[in-house]
Amino acid sequence: MAAPLRIGIAGYGNLGRGVAAAVRKAPDMELAGIFTRRSPDQITPPAPGVPVLPWDQLLEHRDRIDVLMLCGGSKADLPEHGPALAAHFTTVDSFDTHAKISEYFAAVDAPARAGGNTAIISVGWDPGMFSVNRLLGEALLPDGATYTFWGKGLSQGHSDAVRGVPGVAGGVQYTVPSAEAIEAVRSGRRPELSTRQKHTREVYAVLEDGADDAAVERAIVTMPHYFAEYDTTVHFISAEELTRDHGAMPHGGFVIRSGSTGSGSSQVVEYRLDLGSNPEFTASVLVAYARAAARLNAQGDVGAKTVFDVPPGLLSPKPADQLRAELL
Amino acid sequence: MAAPLRIGIAGYGNLGRGVAAAVRKAPDMELAGIFTRRSPDQITPPAPGVPVLPWDQLLEHRDRIDVLMLCGGSKADLPEHGPALAAHFTTVDSFDTHAKISEYFAAVDAPARAGGNTAIISVGWDPGMFSVNRLLGEALLPDGATYTFWGKGLSQGHSDAVRGVPGVAGGVQYTVPSAEAIEAVRSGRRPELSTRQKHTREVYAVLEDGADDAAVERAIVTMPHYFAEYDTTVHFISAEELTRDHGAMPHGGFVIRSGSTGSGSSQVVEYRLDLGSNPEFTASVLVAYARAAARLNAQGDVGAKTVFDVPPGLLSPKPADQLRAELL
Numbered sequence: 001m002a003a004p005l006r007i008g009i010a011g012y013g014n015l016g017r018g019v020a021a022a023v024r025k026a027p028d029m030e031l032a033g034i035f036t037r038r039s040p041d042q043i044t045p046p047a048p049g050v051p052v053l054p055w056d057q058l059l060e061h062r063d064r065i066d067v068l069m070l071c072g073g074s075k076a077d078l079p080e081h082g083p084a085l086a087a088h089f090t091t092v093d094s095f096d097t098h099a100k101i102s103e104y105f106a107a108v109d110a111p112a113r114a115g116g117n118t119a120i121i122s123v124g125w126d127p128g129m130f131s132v133n134r135l136l137g138e139a140l141l142p143d144g145a146t147y148t149f150w151g152k153g154l155s156q157g158h159s160d161a162v163r164g165v166p167g168v169a170g171g172v173q174y175t176v177p178s179a180e181a182i183e184a185v186r187s188g189r190r191p192e193l194s195t196r197q198k199h200t201r202e203v204y205a206v207l208e209d210g211a212d213d214a215a216v217e218r219a220i221v222t223m224p225h226y227f228a229e230y231d232t233t234v235h236f237i238s239a240e241e242l243t244r245d246h247g248a249m250p251h252g253g254f255v256i257r258s259g260s261t262g263s264g265s266s267q268v269v270e271y272r273l274d275l276g277s278n279p280e281f282t283a284s285v286l287v288a289y290a291r292a293a294a295r296l297n298a299q300g301d302v303g304a305k306t307v308f309d310v311p312p313g314l315l316s317p318k319p320a321d322q323l324r325a326e327l328l
Numbered sequence: 329m330a331a332p333l334r335i336g337i338a339g340y341g342n343l344g345r346g347v348a349a350a351v352r353k354a355p356d357m358e359l360a361g362i363f364t365r366r367s368p369d370q371i372t373p374p375a376p377g378v379p380v381l382p383w384d385q386l387l388e389h390r391d392r393i394d395v396l397m398l399c400g401g402s403k404a405d406l407p408e409h410g411p412a413l414a415a416h417f418t419t420v421d422s423f424d425t426h427a428k429i430s431e432y433f434a435a436v437d438a439p440a441r442a443g444g445n446t447a448i449i450s451v452g453w454d455p456g457m458f459s460v461n462r463l464l465g466e467a468l469l470p471d472g473a474t475y476t477f478w479g480k481g482l483s484q485g486h487s488d489a490v491r492g493v494p495g496v497a498g499g500v501q502y503t504v505p506s507a508e509a510i511e512a513v514r515s516g517r518r519p520e521l522s523t524r525q526k527h528t529r530e531v532y533a534v535l536e537d538g539a540d541d542a543a544v545e546r547a548i549v550t551m552p553h554y555f556a557e558y559d560t561t562v563h564f565i566s567a568e569e570l571t572r573d574h575g576a577m578p579h580g581g582f583v584i585r586s587g588s589t590g591s592g593s594s595q596v597v598e599y600r601l602d603l604g605s606n607p608e609f610t611a612s613v614l615v616a617y618a619r620a621a622a623r624l625n626a627q628g629d630v631g632a633k634t635v636f637d638v639p640p641g642l643l644s645p646k647p648a649d650q651l652r653a654e655l656l
Contacts, residue, residue: 021590025470102653127656129464129597132640134655136457139616139643140609142353186602248593261612262349265576265604269457272600274514276593281468284589288467306641308651312460313636315467323636325430327466328450328459 005294006032006064007287008089010055010081011071012043014249015094018283019069020046026287028317032065062088067290069093079104086119086304087111090297092290094124094282101127101306109304118297120305123289124282125273126150130255132307133271137257141267144259145190149177149198153251153278161226162203165219167211170239172246174202177253185256188266201232204246206239251278288315333622334360334392335615336417338383338409339399340371342577343422346611347397348374354615356645360393390416395618397421407432414447414632415439418625420618422452422610429455429634437632446625448633451617452610453601454478458583460635461599465585469595472587473518477505477526481579481606489554490531493547495539498567500574502530505581513584516594529560532574534567579606616643 007023009016012034023029024047033051036043040052053061058068070081070093078095085091086108095104101122112119122128130148137146151174158173181198184191203220207213213236221232237245252273259267275281289307292314296305313320335351337344340362351357352375361379364371368380381389386396398409398421406423413419414436423432429450440447450456458476465474479502486501509526512519531548535541541564549560565573580601587595603609617635620642624633641648 018590025589027470098656101656102649105652122656129468131656135640135644135651138655139619139640139645140457140612142355188602188604261353261605261608262346263605263608265608266602267604267609267612268602270598270600270602272598274516274594274596274598276516276595277589277591280589280591280593281595284468284595291467306652306656308641308648308656309639311637311639312463312467313634316463317467320636321430323463324433324634327462328426328429328455328634328636 002028004028004030005291006030006066007290008032008058008061008065008068009034009071010058010068010085011077012036012038012052013071014279015283015286016069016071017046018277018280019071019286020050021280022284022287025284026291026317028291029287033061035061058085059088065089066294067092069286069290079107082119082121083107083111086117087115088117090117090293091119092123092286092293093119093121094128094286095122096124096127098127105304105306113303116302118293118302118305120289120293120296120307120310122306123286125275125285126253128282128285128307129273130253130271133255133257133269135308137255137259137269141257141259141261141269143261144257144267147185147193147198147256147258148253149182149256150253151175151177151199151251153253153275154246154249158201158226161223162205162220165205165216165223167208167216167219169206169208170242171203171205172242174204176200176202182254182256185258186268186270188258188260188268190258195229196231199230201227201230203232203234204237204242205234206242207236248276249278251275291315291317330356332356332358333619334358334394335618336360336386336389336393336396337362337399338386338396338413339405340364340366340380341399342607343611343614344397344399345374346605346608347399347614348378349608350612350615353612354619354645356619357615361389363389386413387416393417394622395420397614397618407435410447410449411435411439414445415443416445418445418621419447420451420614420621421447421449422456422614423450424452424455426455433632433634441631444630446621446630446633448617448621448635448638450634451614453603453613454581456610456613456635457601458581458599461583461585461597463636465583465587465597469585469587469589469597471589472585472595475513475521475526475584475586476581477510477584478581479503479505479527479579481581481603482574482577486529486554489551490533490548493533493544493551495536495544495547497534497536498570499531499533500570502532504528504530510582510584513586514596514598516586516588516596518586523557524559527558529555529558531560531562532565532570533562534570535564576604577606579603619643619645
């Protein structure tokens with residue numbers, strides 16, 4: 001048995017806690033430490049003996065960490081942490097600003113190569129497993145169309161937008177894929193679908209005292225970019241209902257490739273996620289890719305990587321001959 | 329633009345014809361030749377100008393073929409062709425006798441290495457894409473259970489078994505997954521399912537003149553290994569109905585991983601295929617892996633490989649930066 005893979009966590013919000021939980025389910029890993037920009041004594045370790053340390057001690061622990069999991073946000077944290085930490089550590093992150101991935105890849109690649117490290121960026125389910133399935137769909141069925149549906153799930157960005165509306169004391173937003181649209185895609189007919197036909201949006205909002213419900217509803221459903229292009233339903237609920245019924249973070253969705261082959265045969269490939277906890281699943285994906293990052297680095301394969309560059313076998317703790325015998 | 333990848337086809341049955349059709353849909357490939365053990369003049373080329381050649385001229389064409397697709401059967405052909413041809417060509421095959429894959433891998437690996445070739449074995453959907461999804465399922469959700477369902481689809485082996493029953497003039501067998509079992513698995517409850525609970529079998533058979541329908545039905549439904557462990561329905565039809573209604577080769581199925589993460593959240597991942605033509609889809613997968621075989625070989629990565637060893641990005645004709653920009 002090889003020595004366990006030592007995992008460090010940089011940033012301890014929902015994703016970092018999910019990573020800590022996923023590492024404990026991995027037979028070949030151990031938690032080397034959690035690094036936080038908050039005061040470490042405010043944080044309860046996920047298990048006895050796991051050190052919680054201040055962020056500025058990261059570099060001192062370089063020799064005690066095989067893979068560092070970057071668990072900050074994509075907007076403000078990762079653009080800074082990714083390049084800075086890939087210079088010193090083999091890393092995995094969940095950078096998810098789709099439009100800026102190429103730029104982020106380049107920013108991480110140079111310091112990772114210079115430091116002899118491997119940095120797998122944009123890991124999770126979208127980007128991540130959904131991206132792999134979009135790629136496989138068009139590679140296997142070049143004559144076809146790809147459809148991505150999200151939900152039913154809690155959208156953080158849209159929930160933030162709801163909470164920013166004057167008169168709203170709290171709220172959440174669920175993205176709901178259209179069952180009719182999914183059935184049309186599954187049929188192999190390759191429908192053209194508008195944004196409005198693919199998803200609806202459901203809002204659960206708590207009003208501030210004295211707020212005008214009609215005005216709040218109108219402000220939400222007409223908000224450009226977030227809600228105006230969709231059919232949006234707003235439900236007003238109490239603060240107690242919000243806490244009691246809307247605390248979980250479910251999500252998921254579908255990637256469907258509908259194509260045809262030689263004789264005109266219809267071929268439909270569907271990948272579907274039904275997630276009870278979005279951050280815990282994302283964290284589980286990150287932890288599997290940490291195994292791959294360490295193995296790629298051991299092979300001398302340094303620099304920035306994405307899920308497209310990782311052979312599936314490197315994600316499993318089982319050796320290649322066992323995988324062939326058991327799973328092929 | 330690089331020179332097109334030159335594909336050879338060794339064996340021209342259903343799978344070989346599917347490969348020829350899939351190569352014509354690939355923007356970066358051309359058909360270098362079809363090699364057959366039949367008389368070449370009995371075969372209509374898939375397109376004008378594609379040479380159809382006798383099997384014993386294969387080695388003479390070594391320098392005109394980048395990847396050779398081995399399209400023979402797993403029982404008698406591939407155990408001989410795989411090792412013999414991997415000594416001389418970079419190859420892709422669909423060896424699908426699950427219990428003998430480890431042995432076949434070793435038999436192909438040595439000659440491929442000696443010849444400086446790359447041989448991707450056991451490509452298709454099961455083994456193949458289903459195998460990848462079984463691996464991903466347990467790597468991402470180590471606390472969980474994996475379920476594979478096949479169908480609704482035409483099973484070649486079970487159809488052969490039906491046709492071997494005395495009194496049967498012709499027939500086909502469909503494997504049908506249980507909708508109830510699939511729903512139970514999707515729910516996240518991780519049910520224990522017996523063989524009988526997961527699939528049923530439907531037989532459409534044509535009787536020989538004077539055959540006893542009750543005796544034939546009994547011989548089918550009690551056949552050990554093939555039908556005895558299942559609920560099997562036998563429909564007797566005419567030879568005309570068999571030809572008219574049962575000539576297609578649909579198949580497909582589901583790989584579902586049901587797991588839980590940290591806080592006990594249920595997480596369900598499902599991969600589903602709904603295939604109008606089983607051999608054409610299998611051929612499409614082989615053709616995408618031919619691209620990967622050529623690229624691995626160009627990197628000096630020789631020997632036997634499986635789908636577990638291939639990074640998804642190598643399957644696409646698009647360069648890595650375009651994949652990151654468009655699909656991640």
